[in-house]
Amino acid sequence: MTELIELAEAALRNSHAPYSRFRVGAALRSQAGHVYSGCNVECASYPLGGCAERAAIAAAVLAEGPSLRITELHVVARDDSGTLRSAAPCGACRQLILEFSSDAVIGFLGHDGKAQRWSIRDLLPAAFNLESQSA
Template sequence: MKRGIMDEINLKAEATKALEKAYSPYSKFKVGAAVLTESGNLFTGCNVENVSYGLSICAERTAITRAVANEGPGMKLREVYVANCNEHGVSIPCSPCGACRQFIAEFATPATRIHYTGENGDVTTSMSDLLPDGFTF
């Protein structure tokens, strides 16, 4: 969906809205992600669990998959925001998992910014800091 260039606060709000749709009956841990593409489009996603945990999908990968499905294989990420809450509705420090880091890296540029909740509030980092020496061709 076309939204134009969004600032970090709006991305956080979109990620937070997305986490409310999460299906997390096993972990009770909701995650939402909002991605802004280089084309200026916003896509959101949430985690969807499965009783066979390996079949679960993270919010970041859901949002990025939606972006690729809409923009095609040349899609590039400008920003990624990840929000979460535990079963008590409290956001806790949590960076993207390893699989999501590699998935984000596939579509990131050197300028892509990634935001998530850290020990002392929101963290903003680059792809190279989030996944140093990531697997690439």
């Protein structure tokens, strides 16, 4: 995951986070072996902002198409002082990651300050599944 951590670090330097001052970078590796990164982009109308994970996934889908499969994804976050911060993917991002892999490995700094590695299934055990919604 070292390469992904470095890419996520580089991505967060370009984040647009004037409101939260919480810079986030994400980088993923596809099953095809390519890597993609993204950063958070905030907006004065808060709900319109976007997460780094979803930006990385959008870049990957743009390059590889809708058959994209994610093998691993790493998130790095820092505040304005440069201090590392905990940054597990939010619920929306977990759902989107799962859309592109049910066995992706997700890395991030946990609330305890230690590096965490989870499977996406463990992070989102009861994911929304459109096919199971029919009566």
